[in-house]
Amino acid sequence: MSKPPSVRDVAAAAGVSIASVSRVLNRSGYVSEQARTRVEQAVRDTGYAPNFSAKHLRTGRSKAVGLMVSNMANPFLATFFAATERCLQDAGFSLLVSSTYDDPNREQELLTLFESRRLEGVIAFPAQEGVPRSRNPFALCKLPLVVVDREVDCHGDAVFQDHRTGVRLAVDYLCALGHRRIALFGPSLGIRPGREKLLGYKDALAQRGVELDERLVCMLKSAVDSPEEQMDRMLRLHEPPTALVALGTRILSGALRAARRTGRRVPSDLSVIGIGTENAFALADPALTTLRFNIDQAAQAAAQLMLERLGGTSGPRRSVTVPLDLVLGESCGAPVHRR
Amino acid sequence: MSKPPSVRDVAAAAGVSIASVSRVLNRSGYVSEQARTRVEQAVRDTGYAPNFSAKHLRTGRSKAVGLMVSNMANPFLATFFAATERCLQDAGFSLLVSSTYDDPNREQELLTLFESRRLEGVIAFPAQEGVPRSRNPFALCKLPLVVVDREVDCHGDAVFQDHRTGVRLAVDYLCALGHRRIALFGPSLGIRPGREKLLGYKDALAQRGVELDERLVCMLKSAVDSPEEQMDRMLRLHEPPTALVALGTRILSGALRAARRTGRRVPSDLSVIGIGTENAFALADPALTTLRFNIDQAAQAAAQLMLERLGGTSGPRRSVTVPLDLVLGESCGAPVHRR
DNA sequence: TGCGGAAGGGCCCTCCTCTCG
DNA sequence: TCGAGAGGAGGGCCCTTCCGC
Missing domain, CATH: 3.40.50.2300 (Response regulator)
Structure with a gap:
């Protein structure tokens, strides 16, 4: 259970300063070819993995987004989650997911947790509508927000299914x-x-x-x-x-x-x-x-709206509406009159 | 987009030192009744939420566990996730979930990500079995590990379905x-x-x-x-x-x-x-x-094993086996011989 | 140009000081 | 005088980045 290696250990192993290690890892600034290879070797030797929390503390970006659903056992929500994750991971974001079981108290707690973890945004299917702004945790929450399939009075962007x-x-x-x-x-x-x-x-x-x-x-x-x-x-x-x-x-x-x-x-x-x-x-x-349901479309829209906000897009609320398709099977026919 | 308040702001608002704020929040050490109420009021006034990353950096505990599945659109896995989350959240752990789509490269990347985020443990349904230890990312990963329904040669505890x-x-x-x-x-x-x-x-x-x-x-x-x-x-x-x-x-x-x-x-x-x-x-x-499937049982077992390891239990691998139940419907009868 | 030193971000915790009975 | 309760100062976790050589 020894502590994982830090930049310091890598710097020592490579015989350079920690600043140079950071430059190599983040490809910023000028580093000699020689220093670069030595650092890369040292990273492999030590099994170094940069500490996200320290990075977050320094840069102010947690690179994580929260997803709040009523119950992940619902296949629609589970599929939505999977599709959202696919969209966000390319941009380097992780997804913290949680079920609220439609309990407003739990929603409140969860938003607080998300704020504590300094997540960069929240995608949510709120349990209730019509809660006055002053008592609505979603309206009170300052994080970028995308609300799916609910009419909630708040600053968040919206994705609707038609x-x-x-x-x-x-x-x-x-x-x-x-x-x-x-x-x-x-x-x-x-x-x-x-x-x-x-x-x-x-x-x-x-x-x-x-x-x-x-x-x-x-x-x-x-x-x-x-x-x-x-x-x-x-x-x-x-x-x-x-x-x-x-x-x-x-x-x-x-x-x-x-x-x-x-x-x-x-x-x-x-x-x-x-x-x-x-x-x-x-x-x-x-x-x-x-x-x-066009779940992939809905999830992509939500992820897209979120990524744009995270990228710095400002402006008024936006909303995207996703269609539902009628897929014909064999369960319908002409009516028969019974007596 | 002003910065969220820190302990410093709370301390200033309450007219006490940073240390006292910390003591109130973590209920450790001696704090006067008066100081406590002033701090609590200041927390509410400032809308303070402690920064998990800073806390993590300081305490070494990320209070988060990773879950790796092939595809969350699979209802079994989604239900397993929901049940696992219920077990872990009481202990204060968040769950970082990701789908690998049974891609070993993705498994590898994901474990690296989990290590970078300094998650405290990993619950996984690996895609493959029989990978030699030396090339098996799960065996190489040093985090506490619970493997579900797979025979993988590694240090992790195991949950099996019967x-x-x-x-x-x-x-x-x-x-x-x-x-x-x-x-x-x-x-x-x-x-x-x-x-x-x-x-x-x-x-x-x-x-x-x-x-x-x-x-x-x-x-x-x-x-x-x-x-x-x-x-x-x-x-x-x-x-x-x-x-x-x-x-x-x-x-x-x-x-x-x-x-x-x-x-x-x-x-x-x-x-x-x-x-x-x-x-x-x-x-x-x-x-x-x-x-x-007895999904709740399986998830509880996995969460339990994980929590015990996180609590410091050491010792050899353990394994739990969960039964499958035969639930009778009306789709079976005596055979009819056709010609 | 290439590199190192050092600050600082938020938090917790170990000291240490001070007060009052 | 001493001890126990209360609170303040500061170091360090790991990383990035600004400066200066």
């Missing part, structure tokens, strides 16, 4: 197949993705002249809400839905379970559209028609 | 249902999980007195290998398999596609067992009988 257009396309597709009774299941209206999805649903119905039936809409309020029970309820309506747009993985499997219990088959009795990452539905049979 | 017993249980279950022709699809034999799985398969067959037919075994060599084609081949055998053990998500969906093309139904014509995390197969219909 849930609204995505859902509009999906519902429009079902209308085109002849459906008029289309059930919508989605996440909470408390955050942007849920609100935008509902808007997209309404857009499509309005455009097609289909009347909105509130009984076919279920935007879940908590993780405890049961999509299965809600679907049960809808299927017992006088005019039950002939199509299902289920905008969440857990939501979809719950709703489908209810549908199966009534003996309905996909797509003959019920057309179904889901949402997710590329691999989420590999097992579905028949292949599921899906709204697909 | 693939062998898990697969033995799964195959034995199929044998008990009457199956004798059981197809096995698995990952490469190049790393431990693949080897152990094959051993478990052989264990069960031997125990049940079923002869091993090599034509029913397909351990994929690369991500390009097509499980679909291999399953096709098996289904054209004179005595095709009546059951399928597919030990990978992509593997399973490929093999199932081939089976469906021949008109086989699950479980009447083909019994199926998969492997994965809790949520992986929520959509499968019928519910899939699954070998389930």
